[in-house]
Amino acid sequence: MTGAAGAGLPHGDEPVLFHTAGRAAHITLNRPKALNALNHEMVRRIDAALTAWEHDPAVRTVVLTGAGERGLCAGGDIRAIHDDARDGDGTASAAFWRDEYRLNARIAHYPKPYVALMDGIVMGGGVGLSAHGGVRIVTERSRVAMPETGIGFVPDVGGTHLLGLAPGELGTHLALTGDGIGAGDALLCGLADHYVPSAALGELVADLAGLSVHDALARHVRPAPQGELAERREWIDACYRAGTVEEIVDRLLGHGDPAAKEAAETLLARSPTSLKVTLAAVRRARRLGPLEPVLDQEYRVSCACxxxxxxxxxxxAQVIDKDRDPRWSPATLAEVTDADVDRFFAPLGPRELGLAELGEAQETA
Structure with missing residues (x-):
């Protein structure tokens, strides 16, 4: 856990730590040097802990935090994904995503209050661990992002579901640009529920040991600082409702607002393929509805990537060599065809994630 809220927590070399305090059980992501990047072992351990706590009457609340001073979680371990995609056959990454996305769905339906402290940096897989929870807390230090288009990937971990539900076209803007947002905008976009100053997190955690989530929050929740997106809704909605990425870029460049032009320049630096697949994924997610079929779709897209x-x-370019100069291929939006995009959504046959089907079977059982 970041800042003062981390005082008194257990420490060790394990990548994720578990302990209980009173009525609360705690998950602490514990890879601070890697900004708590999520790997397969961590996913498995968190899932096992949630299973144990679900059936433990002494556990009334689950609390997710991150070790170190920088943030909750910077996302999945993309170095491992890079090596698997470059040198392996992709099976390790596919297996990781299978368990990670199932964990995301489980968190969304966990029967006990799941409190995520989204202090500091929360990106990618960190959003998946936190923003599906029932109680999502941001601070003045929060920086929440789904930055996948900048690494040639597409928002996953239910990100297209969450962003598809954001007001107007705010989610489309965030999905395509990968821009990070602060507490006020995270609340506006439905990625968080409450604002608590970071200095109060330690007291909040202490209160959760003896109080209900409702009563503990009542002591510490404050009005959030004003965000930026509400004032930008006019041009964001007008530009991002266009039918294609090319038209979105044209509208942004032609709007006249300096922030719109900046957004266009950001898009033109992203992977053209990722942009087109991301736009399709967010719009398909809106039509799919519940989280589970969206995660099934994201799994197809991620495996195709x-x-x-x-x-x-x-x-x-962004993580290994850090030259910040990716050479995308295809290099332009015009070169990415509809057929290229459709390939990412092709069914996987026996390799499907199958969350929607599993959910339907459980409902009829």
Whole structure:
């Protein structure tokens, strides 16, 4: 957990730590040097802990935090994904995503209050662990983002579901640009529920040991600082409702607002393939409705990304070599065809994630 809220927590070399305090059970992501990047072992351990706590009457609340001073979680371990896509056959990444997305769905339906402290940086897989929870808390330090288009990937972990539900076209804007947002905008977009100053997190956690979530929050929730997106809704909605990425870029460039032009320049630096697939994914997610079929769709898209040039190249440029100069292929939006995009959504046959089907079977059982 970041800041003062981390005082008194257990420490160790394990990548994720578990402990209980009174009526609350705690998950602490514990890879601070990697900004708590999520790997397969961590996913498995968190899932096992949630199973144990679900059936433990002494546990009334689950609390998710991140070790270190920088944030909750920077996302999945994309170095491992890079190596698997470049040198392996993709099966390790597919297995990781299978368990990660199932965990995301489980968190969304967990029967006990699941409190996520989204302090500091919360990106990608960190959003998946937190923003599906029942109680999502942001602070003045929060920076929430789904930055996948910048590494040749597409928003996953239910991100297209969450962003598809945001007001107007705010979610489309965030999905395509990958821009990070603060507390006020996270609340506006439905990615968080409450604002608590970071200095009060330690007291909030202490209160959760003895109080209900409702009573503990009542002591510490404050009005959030004003965000930026509400004032930008006019041009965001007008530009991002266009039918294609090319038209979105044209509208942004022609709008006249400096922020709109900046957004266009950001898009033109992203992977053209990722942009087109992301736009299709967010719009399909809106039509799909519940989280489970969207996660099924994201799994198809993520697995398809493993065989693309842009995923390996994007991670290389941003994370491995850090030259910030990815060479996308295809290099322009015009070169990415509808058929290219459709390939990412092709059914996987026996390799499907199958969350929607599983949910339907449980409902009829």
């Amino acid at each position: 493993l065989s693309t040039h842009d995923l390996v190249e994007g991670i290389r």
